[in-house]
Amino acid sequence: xxxxxxxxxxxxxxxxxxxxxxxxxxxxxxxxxxxxxxxxxxxxxxxxxxxxxxxxxxxxxxxxxxxxxxxxxxxxxxxxxxxxxxxxxxxxxxxxxxxxxxxxxxxxxxxxxxxxxxxxxxxxxxxxxxxxxxxxxxxxxxxxxxxxxxxxxxxxxxxxxxxxxxxxxxxxxxxxxxxxxxxxxxxxxxxxxxxxxxxxxxxxxxxxxxxxxxxxxxxxxxxxxxxxxxxxxxxxxxxxxxxxxxxxxxxxxxxxxxxxxxxxxxxxxxxxxxxxxxxxxxxxxxxxxxxxxxxxxxxxxxxxxxxxxxxxxxxxxxxxxxxxxxxxxxxxxxxxxxxxxxxxxxxxxxxxxxxxxxxxxxxxxxxxxxxxxxxxxxxxxxxxxxxxxxxxxxxxxxxxxxxxxxxxxxxxxxxxxxxxxxxxxxxxxxxxxxxxxxxxxxxxxxxxxxxxxxxxxxxxxxxxxxxxxxxxxxxxxxxxxxxxxxxxxxxxxxxxxxxxxxxxxxxxxxxxxxxxxxxxxxxxxxxxxxxxxxxxxxxxxxxxxxxxxxxxxxxxxxxxxxxxxxxxxxxxxxxxxxxxxxxxxxxxxxxxxxxxxxxxxxxxxxxxxxxxxxxxxxxxxxxxxxxxxxxxxxxxxxxxxxxxxxxxxx
Ligand code: GAL
Numbered sequence: 001x002x003x004x005x006x007x008x009x010x011x012x013x014x015x016x017x018x019x020x021x022x023x024x025x026x027x028x029x030x031x032x033x034x035x036x037x038x039x040x041x042x043x044x045x046x047x048x049x050x051x052x053x054x055x056x057x058x059x060x061x062x063x064x065x066x067x068x069x070x071x072x073x074x075x076x077x078x079x080x081x082x083x084x085x086x087x088x089x090x091x092x093x094x095x096x097x098x099x100x101x102x103x104x105x106x107x108x109x110x111x112x113x114x115x116x117x118x119x120x121x122x123x124x125x126x127x128x129x130x131x132x133x134x135x136x137x138x139x140x141x142x143x144x145x146x147x148x149x150x151x152x153x154x155x156x157x158x159x160x161x162x163x164x165x166x167x168x169x170x171x172x173x174x175x176x177x178x179x180x181x182x183x184x185x186x187x188x189x190x191x192x193x194x195x196x197x198x199x200x201x202x203x204x205x206x207x208x209x210x211x212x213x214x215x216x217x218x219x220x221x222x223x224x225x226x227x228x229x230x231x232x233x234x235x236x237x238x239x240x241x242x243x244x245x246x247x248x249x250x251x252x253x254x255x256x257x258x259x260x261x262x263x264x265x266x267x268x269x270x271x272x273x274x275x276x277x278x279x280x281x282x283x284x285x286x287x288x289x290x291x292x293x294x295x296x297x298x299x300x301x302x303x304x305x306x307x308x309x310x311x312x313x314x315x316x317x318x319x320x321x322x323x324x325x326x327x328x329x330x331x332x333x334x335x336x337x338x339x340x341x342x343x344x345x346x347x348x349x350x351x352x353x354x355x356x357x358x359x360x361x362x363x364x365x366x367x368x369x370x371x372x373x374x375x376x377x378x379x380x381x382x383x384x385x386x387x388x389x390x391x392x393x394x395x396x397x398x399x400x401x402x403x404x405x406x407x408x409x410x411x412x413x414x415x416x417x418x419x420x421x422x423x424x425x426x427x428x429x430x431x432x433x434x435x436x437x438x439x440x441x442x443x444x445x446x447x448x449x450x451x452x453x454x455x456x457x458x459x460x461x462x463x464x465x466x467x468x469x470x471x472x473x474x475x476x477x478x479x480x481x482x483x484x485x486x487x488x489x490x491x492x493x494x495x496x497x498x499x500x501x502x503x504x505x506x507x508x509x510x511x512x513x514x515x516x517x518x519x520x521x522x523x524x525x526x527x528x529x530x531x532x533x534x535x536x537x538x539x540x541x542x543x544x545x546x547x548x549x550x551x552x553x554x555x556x557x558x559x560x561x562x563x564x565x566x567x568x569x570x571x572x573x574x575x576x577x578x579x580x581x582x583x584x585x586x587x588x589x590x591x592x593x594x595x596x597x598x599x600x601x602x603x604x605x606x607x608x609x610x611x612x613x614x615x616x617x618x619x620x621x622x623x624x625x626x627x628x629x630x631x632x633x634x635x636x637x638x639x640x641x642x643x644x645x646x647x648x649x650x
Contacts, residue, residue: 003399004345004392006385007034007072007353008371009317012060013044014360020060023357024067030371030382031389034351035064036316038127039074039144040106043081046123054130065136072243072316072353073137075127075229077120078144079106084119091116093154096200101151105364106144110154111221112162117228124232132237139241141316142229145268146222146244152252153218155200166217168193180497181209208419209498215252215415222253223261230261245316246308248274248301251414251429256450259308267305268317268355271298271340273326280430288601288619291333292643295604295617296437298340300446302347303436304409307448315344317355320381321369329367335643337384339615342645345392346606346613348400354385395634395647398609403445404594406459407432408467408474410451416468416494423522425540431466431489431575438581442589443597443628445607456481460592465572467491470507479509481568484588488572489541493517511566512551517573519544529574530557536580538562543573554584597628603640605629612650616640624648 008027012020027035037060038045046052061071085091085103091113093101101108109116131137146152171177174190183189188207190196199206199214230242241263246255248267259265271293275286278294289295306313320337322329341352359370359379366374371382414428421427439446449456452471456462460483464474470492478485492506501507504516520543523529528537532555545561553570554563563584564571576584582598589596599605602618614629614636616622621641624630630638631650640646 003350004397005033005351006031006341006389006392007036007314007316007351008032009036009353009356010064011040011356011360012037012056013041015358017056017059020063021067024064024069027064027069027357028067030386031393032385033070034072034138034353035069035357036072036074036141036353037061037064039076039141040079042076042079042123045076045127046081048083049087052126054127058130058134061131061134061136065134069136070138071136072139072141073127073131074141075120075124075143075233077109077123077142077229080109080116080119088113088115090157092156093151094156094159095150096153096155098155098200105149107149107151109151110156110158111152111218111225112154112156112158114158117225120225121228121232124229125236128233128236132233132240137237137240139243139264140233140237141266142226142233142242142244144245145247146226146258147250147252148247150252152222153215155198159218159221160198162221163198163214163217164193164196166220167196167213170213181207181213182497182499183207208416211419212412212415212498215419216412219253219257219411223257226258227261241312243314243316246305248297249278249429251411254411255305255308256411256452259305262309264312264314264350265305265309266314266316266351267301269298269301269315269340269344270317270319270323270326271336272319272330272332273323274298276326276328280433285601289617290328290330292336292602292617292619293340295602295615296440297433299343299347299440299604299606300433300436302344302349303403303446304448306348307409307450311348313349314351314353315341315349316353318344318352320354320356320371320385321379322367323369324365324367332381333619333643334380335384335641337381338388339617339643339645341385341388342391342613343604343606343615345397346400346608346615348608352388354381391635397611397647400445400606400608402458403447404459404607405439405444405461405463405589406447406449406454406456407436408451408454408456408462408464409448410467413451413466413468416498417466417490420498422520423524423540425525426522426575428466434576434578434581435463435465435585438578438585440604441582441599441601442586442594443599443605444589444594445605456483456485459483461588461594462486464491465489469494469496475507475509478569484568484570484592486570486572486584486588489543489574490520506571508569508571512547512564512569512571514548515551515564515571516546517543518546528577529562531555531562531580532557532559534580534583536577536583538574538580539577540575542575545571545573599627603627610649612648614640614644614646614648616642616644618642
């Protein structure tokens with residue numbers, strides 16, 4: 001396995017067969033090593049039930065392999081063919097509005113449907129038997145982008161049936177479920193599991209514990225759906241990595257749980273589309289970075305997904321030019337495709353694979369750029385990919401080690417605060433992004449840890465924002481942690497059954513064991529709570545604390561405790577705006593002895609393996625030494641042009 005390599009997504013079934021060899025030759029010439037194929041090809045692999053037509057795929061694999069390329073073979077289960085849907089129409093998912101979601105695009109299946117799972121097992125086994133030990137097959141991709149197009153949650157009869165079974169196993173008796181969900185409220189008590197409906201059926205807001213269990217059930221279904229494929233592939237294709245390609249800002253299933261079944265996590269990075277869709281940046285910022293993408297969002301996903309499969313991760317799809325699916329689809333500034341690729345490598349990606357080789361002139365994605373234009377002439381992204389290929393070949397770069405700061409992340413917390421946000425703006429992911437941004441501005445590098453199993457002990461600074469319920473193990477680890485842990489806001493404010501803990505949140509260990517959140521409020525836009533003696537304010541969410549004066553480290557201008565501390569614990573009683581997040585984290589970073597910077601919005605760093613990678617997302621040149629960044633340059637120089645990349649020994 002090469003430590004750093006490029007890949008590309010290719011669809012042999014979209015092109016005449018007599019183009020394949022030339023495509024493969026040009027890929028290799030570009031410096032590409034991996035090619036992902038096959039993930040949407042079911043209708044060509046099995047045009048009618050039982051008639052497997054795999055010869056063309058074998059010829060494609062042979063052609064690519066013959067050119068020295070390594071194939072990542074996708075299982076085609078994101079696109080079940082029409083004949084299969086017609087055989088069992090109840091495999092289609094149902095939307096929250098109760099309407100069936102039909103054939104004619106992709107992802108038209110329900111994770112709970114046992115019949116569809118059997119069909120998936122059948123096609124995956126047939127493919128794995130035929131290709132599992134082929135020397136050209138280096139890895140597998142299961143399905144494609146689980147949950148894309150809002151498909152993790154389905155309100156189908158299959159889901160209802162599966163949910164009832166899952167509840168029966170979890171609670172054993174309806175009484176236990178009634179107690180856990182608080183069903184005495186509004187006479188919601190059930191006499192049997194068969195009476196329980198899906199939460200979209202209720203007239204108004206369903207019980208939050210009901211929704212949480214449905215979210216858990218739905219996440220478990222995605223995980224077990226994927227595991228079925230992993231197990232089959234491993235049986236017939238030993239020694240090959242099993243990969244899935246996650247999507248950005250997708251929270252509807254627990255990626256840690258799914259990642260535990262993978263050898264390698266990957267994700268699909270589309271920086272420009274992301275920024276355009278991201279609601280939490282003002283129009284000036286969006287205009288400034290329209291051709292570069294948000295300088296922090298991609299990096300954050302790299303760090304998050306790195307944590308989901310023990311450190312091994314790829315970019316399976318990297319934006320190569322304008323995409324087709326965002327509200328607006330600008331072209332990247334020259335150099336950005338190279339920069340994005342390097343930023344992924346700086347965060348430890350083994351492979352960065354571009355989506356797609358050639359722009360396809362027909363069907364839904366005809367407006368989506370490829371490395372080649374539809375007429376096979378190189379598009380601008382092609383030259384940048386080739387440049388990176390030359391650069392990685394000439395540089396021997398170590399993989400990243402542990403980062404400075406850890407953020408504890410928890411998918412159920414995202415479900416919880418969507419279920420009961422209390423204020424429209426309270427979005428778990430955004431809270432994490434806001435803190436991550438402040439850390440990046442300080443020039444710090446970040447690891448994410450699964451809150452459920454995290455071991456914070458190797459880190460000097462750990463953040464635990466917005467954790468719905470305490471994993472008991474984490475609370476115990478924090479009791480003996482000797483770095484600094486910044487907890488809150490909202491952390492520990494419910495138990496697993498969505499109940500406010502009897503002794504009131506946050507339930508921290510000593511010396512903050514007497515701390516109580518006694519009241520919370522949410523703040524509408526433009527209502528903020530300024531701090532006393534510190535720039536910035538709380539926005540969106542704010543808590544009132546009962547705490548001994550001796551523990552108060554900072555107050556808001558209205559005299560309430562805003563940050564409290566004792567031993568290694570700090571508790572933050574609100575959602576900090578940009579200035580406050582920066583100021584608070586700067587203080588904490590300095591307290592634990594990290595050197596900090598104050599980087600301009602377009603300049604970002606990543607420290608890894610004794611190297612500092614510098615990226616200029618901005619449209620103007622920057623001089624690194626003016627921002628406190630100096631060292632022996634392995635790539636680039638002190639003057640970083642727009643879209644520039646530098647690597648320093650520092
Ligand atoms: C991804 C997907 C690809 C393609 C791409 C377009 O979400 O996996 O198949 O649709 O987006 O940007």
